[in-house]
Amino acid sequence: MEESRPLDTLNQSRNKNVMVDLKNNYRYIGKLIAFDIHVNVVLADATEYYNGEEKRKIGTVFIRGDTIIIITPA
C-alpha cells in the first residue's frame, strides 16, 4: 500500500455508487462508470442535489474534473 495512488484507489469504486461534491454546492450520486487523470468523471443512474436537496434524476452525467472537490462512496 506504500505505493498506492489516488486514481488507483478511485478505481476500486468503479461500477459502485459514489457521491461527487462540486465547487458550486451541487452533488451527484450515481454509479461510477469512467474517470481520467483530470478527474473528469462519468456517472450512470445519477441524481442531482443542490445544497442537500434532491433536484432531478439525470441518468448519465459527464462531470468536468476541475469542478470537483471530493468523491466518496455512497
Place this chain on the structure above:
Amino acid sequence: MEESRPLDTLNQSRNKNVMVDLKNNYRYIGKLIAFDIHVNVVLADATEYYNGEEKRKIGTVFIRGDTIIIITPA
C-alpha cells in the same frame, strides 16, 4: 467497461441532443457535433437558457471547455 474513459462515454452522445451546464448559470441544449480533450464542445441547432429560462435560438455554438460543469443527455 472496467477501462472506459469519460471522453469515450461522451462519444456515445455524438449527434444526439445534450444539455451543457456552464459555471455562469447558462445552459445550452443542442446536438453534440464535436468535442476535444479540453472538453471544448460544439453544438448544432442549440438553444440558450439562463437560470432555467429560454433566451434565444443560436444555431451552432462553440463552448470553451473550462466554463463547463456537466454534460447530460437531453
Place this chain on the structure above:
Amino acid sequence: MEESRPLDTLNQSRNKNVMVDLKNNYRYIGKLIAFDIHVNVVLADATEYYNGEEKRKIGTVFIRGDTIIIITPA
C-alpha cells in the same frame, strides 16, 4: 462527422462574422481572422458590447482565449 473536432468546426467560420461572449459580460462581433488551440481569437471590423449595449467600434481585436465562454455565428 464522427471524428470532427471543435476547432475544425470553428474553422468553418473563418472570414465570417462571429459573436464572442466573454466572462466579464463583454461581447465582440466581427470577422473571424485567426484563432489557435488556446482559443485566442482575432476579429476584424469588430464592435464591442457590454451587457447587450453597443460601446464602441474597435477595428481589429485580439481576445485572450481564457476569457471566452462561447463563439457563435453572427
Place this chain on the structure above:
Amino acid sequence: MEESRPLDTLNQSRNKNVMVDLKNNYRYIGKLIAFDIHVNVVLADATEYYNGEEKRKIGTVFIRGDTIIIITPA
C-alpha cells in the same frame, strides 16, 4: 536534508492521520492512503468538518488537489 522535496516529506505521513484543509473551509481528518504530484489525496476512516464543526463520518474520501491549502499531521 538539503535535497528533500515536499512530496517526500508528505510520504512520511503515509498510513498516519493527517488534517487536510480546503479552500472552501472544509477540513478532512483521516489516514493518508495515497497522493500524487497534483496533490490529489485519498484518506481512509475520514471525518468531515466545516468551519471547525464535525459534520459526518465519510470513510474513504478522494480529495482533488487543486482544492487543498495545507496538510498537517493530525
Place this chain on the structure above:
Amino acid sequence: MEESRPLDTLNQSRNKNVMVDLKNNYRYIGKLIAFDIHVNVVLADATEYYNGEEKRKIGTVFIRGDTIIIITPA
C-alpha cells in the same frame, strides 16, 4: 489568410501603439515592444488608466499574460 494565427496578427502591431485591457479594469496604452505565447506583453512609453481615467505615465511596463482580456490598436 486561411492559416493565420492570433500571435501572427499581433505581430503586425509591433512597434505601434496598442491598448491592453486587463481583468482588473486597468488599461495600458503604449508601444508594443515584445510579447510571447503566454501573451505576456511589454509596452514602452506607456500610460496607465483605471476605469477610463488616466492615472500615471509609467514608461516601460511588463504585463503578465493571464491578466489580459483584449489587445487593440490605439
Place this chain on the structure above:
Amino acid sequence: MEESRPLDTLNQSRNKNVMVDLKNNYRYIGKLIAFDIHVNVVLADATEYYNGEEKRKIGTVFIRGDTIIIITPA
C-alpha cells in the same frame, strides 16, 4: 548573479525560518524544509497566523504552491 533564478535564491533559506503568506490571509512561520518547482513548501516547527493573529502551533505543514503569494525570511 546575472543568471540566478528564484528557486535558487529560495534555496538559500533552506533550514532557516521563513514567513509564507497565502491568498486566504493565512501566514505560516517555520523552518523551510523542502520546496519544489510548483512552489509547494514544507515547513517544520510552524505557527499559523490569521490576519496577523497567532492561531496555533502546527509542527510540520505541507503548503500547496498555488495558494502562496510571497515567501520572506522570518
Place this chain on the structure above:
Amino acid sequence: MEESRPLDTLNQSRNKNVMVDLKNNYRYIGKLIAFDIHVNVVLADATEYYNGEEKRKIGTVFIRGDTIIIITPA
C-alpha cells in the same frame, strides 16, 4: 527588436529597482535579483505597500508569478 521577448526586456531591469503590483492590491518595490518563465520574482531590499501605503521593510522577498499583474521600473 522585431524578435525581442518579454522576459528579455525584463532582463534589462536585473539589479535595478522595480515595482511589482499584485492581484491583491499589494505592491513590492526592490532590486530585481531573479525571475523565471513563470514570472516568479525575487527582490532584494524590498518594501511592501498596500493600497499605496507603505507597510513594512521586508528585505528579500520571493513573489509567486501567478499573483503578479505588472512589473515596472521604479
